[in-house]
Each structure stands twice: as C-alpha cells, then as structure tokens.
Amino acid sequence: MxxxxxxxxxxxxxxxxxxxxxxxxxxxxxxxxxxxxxxxxxxxxxxxxxxxxxxxxxxxxxxxxxxxxxxxxxxxxxxxxxxxWKTERKPPRERILEYIEKNSNIEDIDERIKEIMEDKKIFFEVAALFVGINLNLDMGRFFSEVEQFILHEEVEGYG
The missing domain is CATH 1.10.10 (Arc Repressor Mutant, subunit A)
Structure with missing residues (x-):
C-alpha cells in the first residue's frame, strides 16, 4: 500500500x-x-x-x-x-519510530527509547516522543494521538 x-x-x-x-x-x-x-x-x-x-x-x-x-x-x-487510507494506519509506536529514523542520523533509537522508558517508568511511545524532542524533531504531530492511545487502548505490558 x-x-x-x-x-x-x-x-x-x-x-x-x-x-x-x-x-x-x-x-x-x-x-x-x-x-x-x-x-x-x-x-x-x-x-x-x-x-x-x-x-x-x-x-x-x-x-x-x-x-x-x-x-x-x-x-x-x-x-x-x-x-x-485511514483504515490501514500503523500504530503510533511504529509511526513515531519511522519518523525519528527518517529525520535523524541516530542508529540506536530503539535502545535509547527503551533506556528512557525503563529509567523514567513511562510508556514506550512517550519515551519515543522524548527522544525525538531531544533530537529537535517536530514531535507535536504525535502528542494527541499518543495521549489517546494511552488513555483508551489496552497497552500490552501495562496496567
């Protein structure tokens, strides 16, 4: 697609x-x-x-x-x-990772996100936003979606 x-x-x-x-x-x-x-x-x-x-x-x-x-x-x-086109939307996690990968030269993004996630005890998606912001990327496009994801989805490994 x-x-x-x-x-x-x-x-x-x-x-x-x-x-x-x-x-x-x-x-x-x-x-x-x-x-x-x-x-x-x-x-x-x-x-x-x-x-x-x-x-x-x-x-x-x-x-x-x-x-x-x-x-x-x-x-x-x-x-x-x-x-x-709206029906085959990737999950926020995948889209955020792809965005960071496309807009930065960092190769260990997944590891950085997991470190922050574990250190701060936050969701992967929130840690990914944090990493993107620290790389000076426009992560605002994902804020409301991540908020909705956290508030309304059953998140694997949490809760």
Missing part, C-alpha cells in the same frame, strides 16, 4: 511541477485534475499520508513529500484503487 501511496503523491507533485503544495492545491489536483478521489477521500488520503510520514508540513503549513519523487516510477496507465 505504501508503494501505491508514494506513486499517488509523486503523481500529484509531478503534475503540479512544484516541490511544495498547499493542502488545498494537493486536494484539487488529486480529486479534480487527476480525478482519482472525491474531495473527502482526497482529504483522508492526505491525512493518512501525513500520519504515515509520506507527507509533512513545513513551517508555513505547506505539504512536502518525505521522499524523492524523482525516484518513483509511475506507469502511464497508473490508476490508484479507491482504498480507505
């Missing part, structure tokens, strides 16, 4: 000819120009892509792909399926 999502994102940016797009421009290209998704589904796709670290927003709230779109081959007849 991630390969198809990368193709969709690369298609939108290649169609626009730009390296950055506002959310509304991205939605318009995806739904109107390419005709691949209705507007509501286009918004869900963008949210899913952000949550899965395929798109990020810069300080001006403009969308940027997290990968080099030039490396993505898009077949001439490429047509994405109409999947509900």
């Amino acid at each position: 991630e390969a198809a999502a990368r193709r969709i994102i690369a298609s939108v940016f290649k169609k626009s000819g730009k390296k950055k797009l506002s959310s509304s421009d991205f939605f318009l290209i995806l739904s109107m120009d390419l005709g691949w998704f209705p507007p509501a589904e286009a918004k869900k796709f963008v949210k899913w892509a952000e949550e899965n670290n395929l798109l990020k927003k810069d300080e001006e709230d403009i969308l940027i792909p997290t990968f080099d779109i030039k490396t993505i081959d898009i077949p001439i007849d490429f047509q994405p399926s109409m999947k509900k």
Whole structure:
C-alpha cells in the first residue's frame, strides 16, 4: 500500500511541477485534475499520508513529500484503487519510530527509547516522543494521538 501511496503523491507533485503544495492545491489536483478521489477521500488520503510520514508540513503549513519523487516510477496507465487510507494506519509506536529514523542520523533509537522508558517508568511511545524532542524533531504531530492511545487502548505490558 505504501508503494501505491508514494506513486499517488509523486503523481500529484509531478503534475503540479512544484516541490511544495498547499493542502488545498494537493486536494484539487488529486480529486479534480487527476480525478482519482472525491474531495473527502482526497482529504483522508492526505491525512493518512501525513500520519504515515509520506507527507509533512513545513513551517508555513505547506505539504512536502518525505521522499524523492524523482525516484518513483509511475506507469502511464497508473490508476490508484479507491482504498480507505485511514483504515490501514500503523500504530503510533511504529509511526513515531519511522519518523525519528527518517529525520535523524541516530542508529540506536530503539535502545535509547527503551533506556528512557525503563529509567523514567513511562510508556514506550512517550519515551519515543522524548527522544525525538531531544533530537529537535517536530514531535507535536504525535502528542494527541499518543495521549489517546494511552488513555483508551489496552497497552500490552501495562496496567
């Protein structure tokens, strides 16, 4: 699914000819120009892509792909399926780890997180946020999700 999502994102940016797009421009290209998704589904796709670290927003709230779109081959007849992108969301733990790994040069991230987790007696996800913040990464994107995860999910090994 991630390969198809990368193709969709690369298609939108290649169609626009730009390296950055506002959310509304991205939605318009995806739904109107390419005709691949209705507007509501286009918004869900963008949210899913952000949550899965395929798109990020810069300080001006403009969308940027997290990968080099030039490396993505898009077949001439490429047509994405109409999947509900929100339904196959990775757990917060995986997404936070991927985000830190993609945005830092640290190789022992998992070990650092586990050390903090054990030292401070906190959830893995919270320790991961702490590590990301110490690396000067924008971890605010995960705060409410981690809070909801802790408050509403049965967390293995706790409770």
